[in-house]
Amino acid sequence: MNTHADTMNDGGGHVMHKDPEGAKTGMWLFLFTEILLFGGLFIIYAIYRGMYTEGFHHAAGELNILLGVTNTVVLLTSSLTMVLGVSALQRRKRGLAQLYLAATLLLAGTFLLIKFFEWGAKRSHGIFPGMEHLHDLPPGEGVFFNLYFMMTGLHGIHVIIGMIVMTVVYNRIQSGSITHENQGILEYSGLYWHLVDLIWIFLLPLFYLTA
Amino acid sequence: MESTTTLSAEYAHEDHEESHVVPDRTQFNVYVILILLTAATVFASVKFPGPIGIGTALVVTPVKGTLIAMFFMHLKYEKPVFVIMFLVALAILALVMGLTILDYLHR
Known part of the structure; x- marks a missing residue:
């Protein structure tokens, strides 16, 4: 690859070496490891689904499609606000970028809140990892719910990490240490957030729709 | 070449900049x-x-x-190498998935 690092003077006599393309490549490599991480879980799902088709079918019927779909719309919307935020900063509209970032954060929080109530409802029915009731369910249903909590839980952790990253970026835009000149940090946070959305897009049919 | 989107956007003037942003x-x-x-x-x-x-x-x-x-x-607007990298990652996943499932089907 013919990446050429650009040098910039930061004004204080220091020469800063910037290589946006290298940074972007690194971010993408990290995202690939994320895809493979979730991919491993998709394989486990596929095999157990093949083994317990009936159990998966019945267990999936217990999940609330409306909540799953609502959360999909929430995440898709947050992806839109994120991408508009990145564009806003690239156009040097700092305040607008912050507004979009705040909206993204709010939507991410909404997603987690819905997930929280969804998990809580399952828990009150004795369906939660480690609970005795899971062992008494017909074959495969316990496996389905354990996979459900494992995969949406891991995804939820990613949402929380994304929110932390967005908060940091928001504050750094506020303090002026992220501007349109080094907007890469916001752009790569955006890439991460879109991946979180992308993974959810695949989780929705797996657990809510097609089983 | 449409390759250096954000890279050149940093140095472009205001009027050029808009065209690099989707x-x-x-x-x-x-x-x-x-x-x-x-x-x-x-x-x-x-x-x-x-x-x-x-x-x-x-x-x-x-x-x-x-x-x-x-x-x-933004993959549509990046250098082709990013798309290739993405496809390679997906191919690895598909390969591992395919082999594992084949293994389970034929034990």
Whole structure:
């Protein structure tokens, strides 16, 4: 690859070496490891689904499609606000970028809140990892719910990490240490957030729709 | 070559800059399509549970993923090498998935 690092003077006599393309490549490599991480879980799902088709079918019927779909719309919307935020900063509209970032954060929080109530409802029915009731369910249903909590839980952790990253970026835009000149940090946070959305897009049919 | 989008955007003047940023209108259209595709998948799986519902999800979900990767994640506007890298990662996943499933089917 013919990446050429650009040098910039930061004004204080220091020469800063910037290589946006290298940074972007690194971010993408990290995202690939994320895809493979979730991919491993998709394989486990596929095999157990093949083994317990009936159990998966019945267990999936217990999940609330409306909540799953609502959360999909929430995440898709947050992806839109994120991408508009990145564009806003690239156009040097700092305040607008912050507004979009705040909206993204709010939507991410909404997603987690819905997930929280969804998990809580399952828990009150004795369906939660480690609970005795899971062992008494017909074959495969316990496996389905354990996979459900494992995969949406891991995804939820990613949402929380994304929110932390967005908060940091928001504050750094506020303090002026992220501007349109080094907007890469916001752009790569955006890439991460879109991946979180992308993974959810695949989780929705797996657990809510097609089983 | 349309390769150095954000790179050159940093040094471009105000009037050149706009052209390197994907228009908001485009991203909004992509969003609307994503919502419609979601609605179609949900409708199919609720109305026609079974092969039709599953088939729809199996076809539509990767399309949605591709739209997110191409537009929201900017792959459409990056150097081809990023797309190739992405496809290689997916190929590795498909390979591992295929081999594992074959292994389970033939024990």
